[in-house]
Amino acid sequence: MVLFLSDIDGTLLSAQRTLSPRTIAAIEAVRAAGHHFVLCSSRPPESMRVLERLYGGIGSPLVAFNGGLVLSGDGEVRHDVPIASADARFIADHCEASGLHASFFAGEHWYAWGEDEWTDRERTHTWVFPEPASTLEFVASGGVDVTPPHKVMCMGDPALVDALEAALADRSGVVTYRSKDTYLEIANAACSKGTGLLAVADLLGVAREDLYYFGDNFNDLPAFEVVGHPIAVANARPEALAVVESMIPSNTDDGVAVFLEDWLAGSAG
Template sequence: MDLPAELPGELLGVRAIAFDVDGTLAGADHRVSPRSLRALAALDEAGIAPIIVTGRIVGAATEILAGAGVDGFAIASNGAVAVDTRLAEPLHTAVMTAADVEAVVAFGLAAGVEPLVFTATDMVVAEGSIAYPYLVDVHPDEVTRMVPLADLPCEGVTKAMLFGAAERLDEIDAAVRAAFPRVVRSMDNVFELGPAGADKWVALRAILRRLDVAPEHVAGLGDGENDVPWLGQVGWPVAMANARPPVKAVARLEIGHHGEDAAAAFVEALLHARARAARGAA
């Protein structure tokens, strides 16, 4: 549904807004539009910290802030990496055990879906990958490597994925969740598994402490199951119209579709309402 005519008054006092990327801030073409970049810049100018919270690798996450002309915080690989763009080194990096990565790869091959692995700096697929063109299209400025299946890395992996047709993932959904209790289905064609103890909320909570912002003063926009743990902790969880049901279940507000720049429209409406309230109080 579209934005309500009047945003809730409590929402106008948020001090930070966290944005998932794919299915949320990015459009149907997986690009963050100029309008959305302007919205991030406007938030920063208004004193509201925009925080990127994504499953993408760190370079793709910080590129969004750079495109908006903003220095600040980004969470990548579903919380395995967190950065402050003003610092040379990441705030933290977590990696999966080799045994967990090997298990995901073996499961994918047995189930007829494709295993992918991400490190902090690149994405790695096996030769003949059906995901390769998709990854290159979505991340044209990042490193996507194609290697022999036996050379898929198991060390230094920040995220392992199972990629396939939505119908096939529906068929194996229960089996995947039974084998990997931490797994989340971030999109219809993707399951994701990260390091134990590392998720978007753990990283976001640490960033909010650095900003000295309480979670109740934060809004968050998301669409996938990997967004549920952190959306459930912030004061204003916001679901996209295209969000999976668990996201809508925790949301206090639902906005439009990511393919229609709904995240940017939300920011514009919020800043307009804040300005109008400030004029009324003057």
């Protein structure tokens, strides 16, 4: 039994930002052959379930928020590493003062800064909807102390994002990922996709040599380090391509599907 794990954005999604029919068929085929296929992303759980429904994957474990939250197939929390509330409050205060948008994602809940262009983009991008309470209301009410966020997404002018990134540089409890010049993802420094996927491997009883991971970006590097078979799409960052076992076609050329098809054909032979 093999465990395939995949990043979503830039790796698994097509140019239409969904799963292509070929990718759906390939995932269905490996699952039908008795293997596991698990999504591993910075996205929130419900956003990942939208994709799982396309290939009948509901009931599989999920690695959400770059490894900050791992859920078993029945939704049980198996790994939980949120951002410390003090760090979350610091981020909220900084963003309020500077005018940056800060979305807080805590488990199944998304607290958006307000109804602005960034909320619209995130809603379109993730297919989920924010809570009625805003980020600042969530913080002011003390909710951030009870259920601190697993991920904070800060969005805005690149110079403002630069300033926040610099302000967080000496806060050892958080790690930042710059997915684009206007986006800064923030998580607990103690979590990574690597630790998250190992929690899934332990849950399913799969050895490291039987772990295959597909990725493309900086936040995939910790995952590449711990699996037996690190694989990058052709459109991956050079830093990712430098450390993987093999390169497959780009996400827009159904690279993951191509690999799964070839792997299944080889294992059958």
